[in-house]
Amino acid sequence: MSATRTERLLNLLMALLNTRYGLRRSELREKIYPSSSDTAFGRMFERDKNDLRDFGFDVETVMDTGWGSDDPATTRYRIGKESNRLPDVQLSRGEWAVLLLAAQLWEQEAMGTAAANALRKLQAAGGAAEVDVPPAIQPRIKPAGQAFDVLVAAMHARNAVTFRYLAGSTGVEELRTVEPWGLGSRFGHWYLAGRDRQRDALRYFRLSRFTSDVSVLADGTFVPPSDFDIRAELAKLPELPLSHALVEVPAGRLLQLRRRAETVPQGGAEGTSGPTNDDGTDVLRLPFRDAEVLAEELASYGPQVRVLEPEDLASSVRRRLHAATRLAESPVPAYSFDTKQSRPARPRTSEDQLRRMLELVPFLVHNQGLHIQEVADKFGVTRNQLEEDLRILICTGLPEGYPGDLFDIQWEDDHVFIIEDLELTRPVRFTVEEACALLTGLSALNGLPEPADDPALESVTLKLLAAAGEEGLRAASLSGPDVVPAERATMETISSAIASGSQLHLRYVSPLRDEVSERNIDPLRLFSRDNVWYVEAWCHGAGGIRNFRLDRMESLEPNGLVAEHGSSELGTGPARPFTPRDEDTVVTLQLTRQGSGLADDYFAERTANLPDGGLVADIRIGNADWIPMLVAQHGGQVRVLAPEEHAKAARNWVESALHRYGG
Incomplete structure (x- = not known):
């Protein structure tokens, strides 16, 4: 366009x-x-x-x-002037605070953009209260895999999709053609639910089992069942049965694994201590429900772990290690970093521009006199892009071209005023994506201690459902994960310490160092990545801000001291599990299309796009011992290109692990 x-x-x-x-x-x-x-x-x-x-x-x-x-x-x-307009939505300060928290849940680009667009429409429809998101808690949702955005778009456009899929029940990889009815999270995994055309029946597909890109078919549209609710459908899925694996590990090592395992002494009877073999190794009896999830973790431990049984678990580990080897042996692709852009971004289209201008007019009507850079920041564009939008707007209007028939917008002295708005004073109604982003985010907050008890959560949800209309009903096609941590008591201890400004004493298991350490911390805020929760805290032992996973804490209790550091020392951006530092080592990684999301996870400083949809990314690491574990864990999705010493260490790690399996 x-x-x-x-x-x-x-x-x-x-x-x-x-x-x-x-x-x-x-x-x-x-x-x-x-x-x-x-x-x-x-x-x-x-x-x-x-x-x-x-x-x-x-x-x-x-x-x-x-x-x-x-x-x-x-x-x-x-x-019609009314049929396509978003109704006026009046929200209290408490409702705005909850809504802002829900909108910031999404890390995925498509849903995050939709949530931001919906907020701007609400600001234009009813005005926004001057509130801040509570800094003490910051839940986040990051759907796994690059397939998510494609599936969401196809689901709302009602186009069928194709992809290759590794069936968990048979271990067979097949090409599937599916009409996507819904996307949701269950048991810590994202699932696609829809009609499998080959089997002519409803089927469920876990996104982490996709082995290819998702392709959208242009063979017409489909109509899903009118009463389809992805949350209700996924609730019918039974949890996988509990199984046990026998794994061989070095005596006294891999403390994180031992926390949930049983030691099996020589002779096979269950016990609690003692090496089982003459070479100084223990055999652990490890409970699990999903072989693929456990295989990903065990593969990361490289030569430190060998799966004895069951065979399908050992096969899954070997498959990841072989895939890592194949990628390491493949030719290095030609690439060049874009010096003008540090992060890859979706190309902006003229459709984006038109949607933005339709939101821009009512936004300016309700926010007269804003600085032009502030307006550009609100819409996520540069000043030049915004000025281009404004120049197009002032040239358009009613066909007759009489005085008052064109938009009249002025930005003298860098402050924007709209004089003639041609009655475009209210934003267009929510799109399906925008309704899904906000309503799914609000639903995910239900289990959290603070918002769940706030009547504003229920009231703002009802107001949005009424304002969204039919698009709000279609939000039932998307369901987010349960963000409530299993360690709820630990979370409440941390929340109380943040509120009272108290210090905590922590016993913490570090998988990388394979040790239990004791620390005094000043907790600053809680944040999550789906249902994995972290506390961002000032660590007095390390002398700086560190992140600690709640599920790796052996004990946590107040030590009677007053915290010396507060939330004012936090950065302005969202919390991340991995925070790069200037003194860290820069490592260059090649990421396949399926693994390209790791560039965002580890805050890549610069990236280069590859023809196959993958990336080359520079990331900073504080401890090089972690890199081989990353390569093995995401077998076949990532490899180290530079420095060569880290690339060699990763290759040796994977080869040594394969050697333990006889090849």
């Missing part, structure tokens, strides 16, 4: 919005498409009507029946 077409669509929109009885095709052609031929006009008009419908405007067709046989029927077109 060119700038000319963007301007034409805006002119068509304003013409159809500002007619009471509708405009004939001949009138539209004369006013909006003056230089087009009959064929070109028909083609462009039909395409433009479809685009306006995609942007949330229902183009109505009105038929005049005429006065008699000599007066033929006439077709007119118009857009």
Whole structure:
């Protein structure tokens, strides 16, 4: 869509919005498409009507029946001013605080952008209270895999998808064609639910078992069941049965693994201590429910672990190690880092620009006089991009071109004022993606101690459901994870210490150092990645801010001291499990398409896109011993390109692990 077409669509929109009885095709052609031929006009008009419908405007067709046989029927077109508008939504300060917390849950680009767009519409529809998100708690949702955004788009557009899938029940990899009905999280995993066309039945697919990219089919659309609710469907899934594995580990090592395992002494009877073999190793009896999840963890331990049984678990570990070897032996791709852009970004399209301008006008109406850079920051664009939007807007309006028929926007002295808004004072109703982003986020907050007890959570959810209408009902196609930690008592201890400004004494298991350490910490805030929770705290032993996982804490209790550091020392951005530091070592990684999300997880300083959809990324690491574990854990999705010493260490780690399995 060119700038000319963007301007034409805006002119068509304003013409159809500002007619009471509708405009004939001949009138539209004369006013909006003056230089087009009959064929070109028909083609462009039909395409433009479809685009306006995609942007949330229902183009109505009105038929005049005429006065008699000599007066033929006439077709007119118009857009109702109320049918496509978001209703006014008045929110209290408490409701805004809860809503902001829900909107910031999403780390995935598509849902995060949709949530931000929805917030801007609400700000234009009813005004925003000046509130801040509580800094003490920051839950986050990051759907696994790059397939998530593609599946969400296909699900809402109602297009079928294809992908290769490794079935957990049979271990067979097959090409599947599925009509996506819903996406949701269950047992710590994201699932796609939909009609499998080959089997003509509802099936569930775990995103982590996808072995290829997701392709969207252009063979028409489908209609899912009207009463489909992904949360209710996933609730029917039974938890996998509890199984046990026997793994061989060095005596006294791998403390994190031992915390949930049983030692099996020589002779096979269950016990609690003692090496079982002459070479100084222990055999642990390890409970598990999902072999693939456990295999990912065991693969990361490399040569320190050998799976004795069951065979399917050992096979899963070997598959990851072999995949890591194949990637390490493949040719190094040609790449170059983009010096102008440190992070990869989705290309901005003209459709993005038109949507932004439709939000921009009502936003400016309710926020007169903002600094132009502040407006650009609100919409996530540069100042130059915003000024381009404004220049297009002031050239568009009603077809007649009389005074008052064009948008009048001024930004003298860098402050933006809108003088003539052509009654575009209220934003377009929520899209399905925007409704899903906010309503799913609010639902995920239900189990948290602080928001769950707040009546604002229930009231703002009801208001959004009413405002979203049909799009709100379709939000049942998306269900987020349960973000409540299993370590709820630990979470409450930390929350209380943050509120009272108290210090805590911690016994903590470090998997990388394979030791239990004791520390005094000043807790600053709690944050999560799905259902894995962390506390960001000032560690007095390390002399700086560190992150600690709640599920790795052996004990946590107040030590009677007052905290010396507070939340004012936190950065302005969202909390992350991995925080790079200037003194860390820079490592260059090659990431496949499936593993490209690791660049964001580890806050890549710069990236280079590869033709196959993968990335080359520079990340900072504080301890090089962690790199071989990362390569083995994500077997076949990541390898080290530089420095060579770290690349060699990763190769040796994987080869030594394979040697323990006889190859």
